[in-house]
Amino acid sequence: MNGKKPASKSIHLIINEIVERVNADTQRLRILEQNVESLTSRIISVEDEILNFRKEFNKSLKDIDKKISETNNRLSKMENTIKEIVDYAKKLATKTEVAELKNLIDIYNPLKSNFVTKEEVEQMIRSKNNNK
Known part of the structure; x- marks a missing residue:
């Protein structure tokens, strides 16, 4: 009997030690699982933020593309209008042409x-012919 009590005490001590180690390991595993869950939650949150950022970025790019397209259209219309104005300006009279017209108007x-009428010219011709 003496041999069994110390052996059963040592078995009991060994079992207690094993249980304590298993409990400590279980606690460590729970902490690690909590850390993994926390990291997983953070990763999901970051992924959601990245997706939202990507959506906003794509929307901004579409808006910028639309504005660029509108600006190109406006620029094209402006170029056409300027071309029409230049073509019209080329058809207008120059300063020298206007001055020439003014001189002609002044002359006429x-x-x-002092203009003479047809009758006056005919009379002048007759009077000259009569004087000869």
């Missing part, structure tokens, strides 16, 4: 010039 202005 009946208030400033």
